[in-house]
Amino acid sequence: MRKSLFSFKSLLALLLFSLLAISAGAETSLDFSVFNSKGFEGKGPLEFGSPEDLIITREGLIIVADHRNNRLQVLKGDGEFVGVVPNIAKIDESKFDAAALEARKKNLEELTTLFKKPVGLAQNSQGLLYVTLMESDKIAIVDPRNGALTGTLCKSGKGQGELYGPMDIDVSFDGRIAVAEWRNRRVQILNDEGKCLKELIYQEETKKGALSAVAPRGVHWMSDGKLAVSYPLYNQVVCWEPNTGEVLWRYGGIKGNDKGMLNNPSFITSALGSNLLIADTLNHRIVEITGDGKYFEHHGRRGSRPGALLSPRGIALNREEVLVISDQGNNRVHFFQPGQTTLMLREVKQMALKDDWDNAAPRIEQILYLQPNNSDAHELMVNALYYFGNRSFNAREYDKAEEFYRRILRYRPEDPNIPQKLDAIFWAVNQSLIASIVFGIIATIAGLILIWVLKLLISRFIFTQSQE
Structure with a gap:
């Protein structure tokens, strides 16, 4: 249930960030x-x-x-x-x-x-x-x-x-x-x-x-x-x-x-x-x-x-x-x-509309090298990292997914979605261990109950024998 909920949220996030990429292109200032x-x-x-x-x-x-x-x-x-x-x-x-x-x-x-x-x-x-x-x-x-x-x-x-x-x-x-x-x-x-x-x-x-x-x-x-x-x-x-x-x-x-x-x-x-x-x-x-x-x-x-x-x-x-x-x-x-940065941004936004983040990401890094504080490039990099993180999570490559999600905090330190993403990774990585622990606890409780029942039955049997 938790994994299906995570996948739904991931889909919503991708749609949201695609819309943000489109709108960012429309409001970019002239260069x-x-x-x-x-x-x-x-x-x-x-x-x-x-x-x-x-x-x-x-x-x-x-x-x-x-x-x-x-x-x-x-x-x-x-x-x-x-x-x-x-x-x-x-x-x-x-x-x-x-x-x-x-x-x-x-x-x-x-x-x-x-x-x-x-x-x-x-x-x-x-x-x-x-x-x-x-x-x-x-x-x-x-x-x-x-x-x-x-x-x-x-x-x-x-x-x-x-x-x-x-x-x-x-x-x-x-x-x-x-x-x-x-x-x-x-x-x-x-x-x-x-x-x-x-x-x-x-x-x-x-x-x-x-x-x-x-x-x-x-x-x-x-x-x-x-x-x-x-x-x-x-x-x-x-x-x-x-x-x-x-x-x-x-x-x-x-x-x-x-x-x-x-x-x-x-x-x-x-x-x-x-x-x-x-x-x-x-x-x-x-x-x-x-x-x-x-x-x-x-x-x-x-x-x-x-x-x-x-x-x-x-x-x-x-x-x-x-x-x-x-x-x-x-x-x-x-x-x-427009200068080189603006032309590259224009190209990257076209790639983003097609979800071609594999080719877009290296160009975004080039833009950030030329202009480290470029806000458009920051938003595009966040979108790319979400895309890679979600893709890695769905492929069960949890270490990679965690790395991508944590990199987002460099560009958007207060992103409210990242704690949820990291929690989802924790539960996904440790689900077998958690299941084993839960099963062990249940087995232990069941064993104790069984011992208690056996003890009770034996006590009643001994009591019955002594009355005879």
């Missing part, structure tokens, strides 16, 4: 221990003039809003230069007929005239690129495959569907376009024809006690359909319910560099899971918060050396967890990627 940068100040390829937003396209290209150079730069995923928009490079005209050349020339002239101070970038479900042009007060729609202008949205003005000082832009999964307007101090939500569906105006109390609209800078559609908006002048990020205009939560609101504080936040993007990354521009760092507006972690440090940031703006995270940042103060694009 930016490996980095490199591309670019410097200038007007040539991979030279920038105050880069603003950047995005990573579905094809893996990086597009940067090269603000003062009035253009977009297109890079490969590793930062290699591809081209610019407007595309002013010479082409082989012999490959085009006269009509095609004339159409291209006209499109390029229109795009060049329109492209004044690009700031925000977004891509819709068809792959078209939306660009906010701060000086033109328009949204340009560009085909990133050939750099051609396919249309524009809005005109300069203060009415609905008009723009005045547009900054960031983002397109939701259902095609709604959110635009932050600096001079109109509002966020407009537009349809794909530029018609205003909703205005979001955030107000704060002034020193005189009156309410005043606050100018937005960055907008980001979250995975649950909510809209995150940054307000640099009030050092705050606000989450909106866009359909009702209700404010759901706020992060920041106090100028500073401690937890919960911001200094001129600008662009926002998604991190791992439901977390958000905020370009905390004048704190020269990236702030990571949870999807419900709680502090999670700070990333980066101030400076001009590789790995340091100076007034970060646009941020994007790719599938390999490489964070790409437009480092505006240094006029370059920075690439931050």
